[in-house]
Amino acid sequence: QLIQLNFHPQLETVLREVRYLEIKDRKDIPQAALEIYKENDTFLSYINNLNYTITSYNKIRETIAEVEYPLIEQQLQAIDHQLTDAENKLTWSTSGIGDYILRTRTMVFDLEQRLQKSKNNILEIQSIMATWSKSPLYERASARVSGTTEKQAGSGDNLLILADLDERLNKRYREIREAGERIHGLVEDNR
Structure with missing residues (x-):
């Protein structure tokens, strides 16, 4: 159940092309492209936050041990519900989408950090116990x-x-x- 970003590559290309055309001070840029480009910084912020969220979420899914799953099942289900809502109900122009992305990122980041800290603590415990048999x-x-x-x-x-x-x-x-x-x-x- 890994996730990926659904930001359309053509939109990314349009944003990049408009940027280059503006740098060259071209006046023949289509108005629709300029309207989209006005949101470039917002889109970049969304993309960066989503990519970070995706990386953290996929890391959780790829590294979680079977015995760990019951311990974080509720948090993971809450995140999955949040992601399902985003996939089925939200668009890039939905009101409050930026806050929604940040809330989701915070949920995923918190779980990923706690899981990583727990794994690090277990490794340290094993290391401590290994000294007893030396x-x-x-x-x-x-x-x-x-x-x-x-x-x-x-x-x-x-x-x-x-x-x-x-x-x-x-x-x-x-x-x-x-x-x-x-x-x-x-x-x-x-x-």
């Missing part, structure tokens, strides 16, 4: 002897090192607690 809580004596294999090391070298166990446990507990607080903050941020 170093083991307990080490064997053979792991500290560099360049030896289990066969080379004596049988007593394969025992767990318990000498600094309390210190290692306290350090790891502190690291996990601090990481848990950061994760909790990121989860709250996603609400």
